[in-house]
Amino acid sequence: MASKYSYLDLVDQVDTFPNAATHPVAFAEKTAPYSRFVYLSHTIGYIIPIVLDALKDTTLSGDWWEIKPGVVSLKGDTVEERTRNIDETTRRWREANRFEVLSGWRNEKYTVYAPKSTPCFHMERCATPLFGVLTYGSHMTVYIPATATTPMRIWVPRRAAGKATYPSMLDNTVAGGMGDGIDPFECIVKEAGEEASFSESYVRQHAKAVGFVSYFYVRHEEAGGEVGLLQPEVEYCYDMIVGEDGPIPKPFDGEVAEHILMTVEEVEANLRARKFKPNCAAVMLDFFVRHGILREDNDKDFLEIYSRLHRRHEFPTR
Incomplete structure (x- = not known):
């Protein structure tokens, strides 16, 4: 049976480099x-x-x-x-x-x-x-809102088994790195078509910017390549509502094996079993905070979780 991890454990998994502001001794020892x-x-x-x-x-x-x-x-x-x-x-x-x-x-x-x-x-x-330079990406959570008779449900993709990094793990509905010359929203529009077959017009009309998450990741074996490489990141976050009758995300470019419509409880269970790619778990926790699912009254580590999902980096930013 899979271990049950806390949400703070998931933050520890992705924000693994000591913060100079909050842990100066650990930071000095790490960077020595x-x-x-x-x-x-x-x-x-x-x-x-x-x-x-x-x-x-x-x-x-x-x-x-x-x-x-x-x-x-x-x-x-x-x-x-x-x-x-x-x-x-x-x-x-x-x-x-x-x-x-x-x-x-x-x-x-x-x-x-x-x-x-x-x-x-x-x-x-x-x-x-x-x-160890700062990089950027855009992630979008696509969901069907709760109604009087149905709970909120979230579209969750499973990464293709042949992916070099985090194969077969769960991901955010749409996600991609921001290459040179592209802004966060245009990145989401591009990735939404390539990964989920969403039309450009629908995404431009319905995707909403909701902030960002930031963290400093020390790469694990699942990331591919050498263990211990340094990866500070900022991920711009978007939400997009779809109705009961669609549109439905569909794999297009081979990066995704399938899209699964999950209840919040199913997403929570998969998070706690560490089935999500680490930075995608961070984005999902931010979604939970914004939608009142993760709160100070139901998780004793709420303040630390929230503050570490929005880490201030020591590097110049875009």
């Missing part, structure tokens, strides 16, 4: 062996020892990187130069099979910002955990 990844006066990530060793070994790395005790910076006077330098670095690692995580190469660029709202460089999506 790491190098700060910096641009000007900004910390934009953390680099763990195996990645630092790879940077030192990379041919011509002196042309692309400045490495000092405890601090690493990317050379280049322009966004284009910095982008080229980090791209050349990670491509050489990929060709040499230096890191397993790079086997997921997608030719999809993410933007790293520094200062705030200012692009510093663009880099391959799957390489971002090697540098």
